Amino acid sequence: MAAIVKVDNVRKTYEGGFEALKGVSLDIEEGEILALLGPNGAGKTTLISTICGITVPTSGAITVGEFDVENDYREARRLIGLVPQEINLEPFEHVQNTVRLSRGLFGKARNDAIVESVLRDLSLWDKRASKIVALSGGMKRRVLIAKALAHEPRVLFLDEPTAGVDVELRKDMWTLVERLREEGVTIILTTHYIEEAEAIADRIGVINNGEILLVEKKDALMARMGQKEMRIELAEPLDAIPEALSGYNLQRAENGCRLIYTYDTAAERTGITRLLNDLQASGLVLRDMQTSQSSLEDIFVGLVRESA
Amino acid sequence: MNWYGIIAIWRFEMARFFRSIIQSIVSPVVSTSLYFVVFGAAIGSRIPEVEGVSYGAFIVPGLIMLSVLQQAIQNAAFGIYFPKFIGTIFEVLSAPLSAFEIVIGYVGAAAVKALMIGLIILVTSFFFVDITIAYPFWMIAFLILTCVSFAMLGFILGIWAKSFEQLNLVPLLVVTPLVFLGGSFYSISMLPPVWQTISLFNPVLYLVSGFRWSFFGMADVPVVASLVAVFGFTALCMGIVWWIFRTGYRLKS
Ligand SMILES: Nc1ncnc2c1ncn2[C@@H]1O[C@H](COP(=O)(O)OP(=O)(O)OP(=O)(O)O)[C@@H](O)[C@H]1O
Numbered sequence: 001m002a003a004i005v006k007v008d009n010v011r012k013t014y015e016g017g018f019e020a021l022k023g024v025s026l027d028i029e030e031g032e033i034l035a036l037l038g039p040n041g042a043g044k045t046t047l048i049s050t051i052c053g054i055t056v057p058t059s060g061a062i063t064v065g066e067f068d069v070e071n072d073y074r075e076a077r078r079l080i081g082l083v084p085q086e087i088n089l090e091p092f093e094h095v096q097n098t099v100r101l102s103r104g105l106f107g108k109a110r111n112d113a114i115v116e117s118v119l120r121d122l123s124l125w126d127k128r129a130s131k132i133v134a135l136s137g138g139m140k141r142r143v144l145i146a147k148a149l150a151h152e153p154r155v156l157f158l159d160e161p162t163a164g165v166d167v168e169l170r171k172d173m174w175t176l177v178e179r180l181r182e183e184g185v186t187i188i189l190t191t192h193y194i195e196e197a198e199a200i201a202d203r204i205g206v207i208n209n210g211e212i213l214l215v216e217k218k219d220a221l222m223a224r225m226g227q228k229e230m231r232i233e234l235a236e237p238l239d240a241i242p243e244a245l246s247g248y249n250l251q252r253a254e255n256g257c258r259l260i261y262t263y264d265t266a267a268e269r270t271g272i273t274r275l276l277n278d279l280q281a282s283g284l285v286l287r288d289m290q291t292s293q294s295s296l297e298d299i300f301v302g303l304v305r306e307s308a
Numbered sequence: 309m310n311w312y313g314i315i316a317i318w319r320f321e322m323a324r325f326f327r328s329i330i331q332s333i334v335s336p337v338v339s340t341s342l343y344f345v346v347f348g349a350a351i352g353s354r355i356p357e358v359e360g361v362s363y364g365a366f367i368v369p370g371l372i373m374l375s376v377l378q379q380a381i382q383n384a385a386f387g388i389y390f391p392k393f394i395g396t397i398f399e400v401l402s403a404p405l406s407a408f409e410i411v412i413g414y415v416g417a418a419a420v421k422a423l424m425i426g427l428i429i430l431v432t433s434f435f436f437v438d439i440t441i442a443y444p445f446w447m448i449a450f451l452i453l454t455c456v457s458f459a460m461l462g463f464i465l466g467i468w469a470k471s472f473e474q475l476n477l478v479p480l481l482v483v484t485p486l487v488f489l490g491g492s493f494y495s496i497s498m499l500p501p502v503w504q505t506i507s508l509f510n511p512v513l514y515l516v517s518g519f520r521w522s523f524f525g526m527a528d529v530p531v532v533a534s535l536v537a538v539f540g541f542t543a544l545c546m547g548i549v550w551w552i553f554r555t556g557y558r559l560k561s
């Protein structure tokens with residue numbers, strides 16, 4: 001698939017000299033969901049703002065749908081919808097009017113049917129005549145999403161869309177994101193909830209200190225970096241790991257009642273069959289066995305710590 | 309041109325005006341009426357005619373200019389400052405709108421509001437004094453140009469301001485004195501020669517003078533000078549606005 005957003009060696013130095021982006025390059029493929037992970041201050045919002053034209057890059061080039069975001073900003077921006085991290089809404093405006101306004105700003109003729117369907121999708125239709133001030137925080141966030149979708153963008157940026165949103169609503173948002181993807185919308189979201197990235201992203205990018213540490217397919221990432229553990233419960237505790245098993249990466253746990261075998265899921269051979277045979281040969285009796293995969297969170301924490 | 313975008317901004321701004329329509333209209337009408345009572349009736353009765361025009365009628369163009377300038381500046385300044393303040397400006401900045409289109413939307417709305425108020429004051433003044441307008445076309449032309457150029461000044465102010473205090477300070481400390489010293493309530497020929505010369509450096513004098521000429525056919529400065537001043541001021545403001553958007557001054561980081 002072709003890249004719909006191309007970020008090429010973008011640097012951003014804020015007034016005052018702080019370099020928030022240190023040569024970021026990133027290709028976002030059409031139709032994918034990319035999750036950007038990174039600690040506070042990593043540069044996620046700066047990167048998104050630079051693509052959307054709110055901040056001006058110090059150097060480097062960005063195209064959206066082949067259009068340069070500076071020279072062909074009209075064509076580029078028409079393709080983009082942005083849900084900002086901060087809840088920025090005019091307090092005394094009505095929900096439906098503010099969504100119509102967004103559609104107009106992006107150069108589209110008024111279309112109440114589209115506005116209605118966007119509001120219904122976000123369970124805001126009942127609130128269409130309410131003033132923004134009268135909405136709860138979660139509703140305001142949905143109004144922001146509705147505004148971003150009002151002009152039917154091809155690329156949607158969601159900057160921490162689920163911050164401060166309850167579990168129920170978060171699931172609803174994931175469903176919405178999934179449906180948008182089915183319609184062919186490319187989605188870039190930032191989040192601090194790693195399980196969110198794990199649940200909905202196709203690819204994961206990790207950014208820290210203004211640098212992209214990696215961008216990879218979620219599954220490949222988990223497979224490449226994911227270590228699996230096999231816990232083996234023994235019928236009788238072991239004082240030490242027998243000589244015959246010393247060639248395996250085994251650890252004793254819970255006073256020898258349990259053995260933990262760590263292996264790489266991506267390796268040619270995991271060694272499990274051989275280990276089981278050798279366990280039997282050593283005369284050990286197994287009570288139970290269980291495997292678990294390290295989560296994206298472990299990977300993420302490891303990466304960020306390494307780069308710090 | 310992104311016409312839908314321009315219209316969206318314009319309607320949004322007008323909606324704010326109509327949301328508080330009573331305040332928007334009542335306050336200029338009341339304050340103008342007060343000026344007529346105090347200056348026109350109480351004090352004006354002791355002032356002889358100014359170049360053949362009764363004092364009450366003489367101050368009408370100045371009064372309209374005073375309100376129009378204040379309204380144009382205030383509306384435009386607030387219109388752009390508020391979204392900057394609460395952060396909603398991000399949407400306009402990320403929309404496929406050129407700087408020119410954004411300015412048409414905001415400045416256009418502020419200018420229309422100011423124009424409406426100017427016309428309301430004109431109508432109000434008919435209740436207090438007898439006036440006939442000598443050159444209606446030029447009257448409207450001066451009014452529109454003033455609305456547009458000062459709305460642009462207000463727009464610049466709104467972008468420059470970093471606080472509500474600054475937003476209020478400039479109209480109070482700069483614009484109001486210029487209007488009062490610009491011959492709104494007197495002809496500069498009434499001033500001592502030194503002050504007459506100083507007054508010639510006040511841009512508002514040219515506006516008021518030209519505007520008054522369109523009513524009564526008399527002016528402090530030649531009409532051509534007034535026209536040149538209005539166009540020059542409009543061009544200057546346009547230049548500054550253009551620079552603001554080119555550099556992203558106080559709009560984009
Ligand atoms: N307008 C600005 N002027 C100066 N520095 C800024 C500005 N905006 C952001 N920064 C700095 O740039 C860095 C990156 O900020 P950014 O908002 O992009 O982080 P983030 O990854 O979105 O963080 P978070 O998860 O907290 O939202 C931070 O160190 C921040 O202090």
Ligand SMILES: [Mg+2]
Pocket residue numbers: 044045046085159
């Ligand atoms: Mg952020």
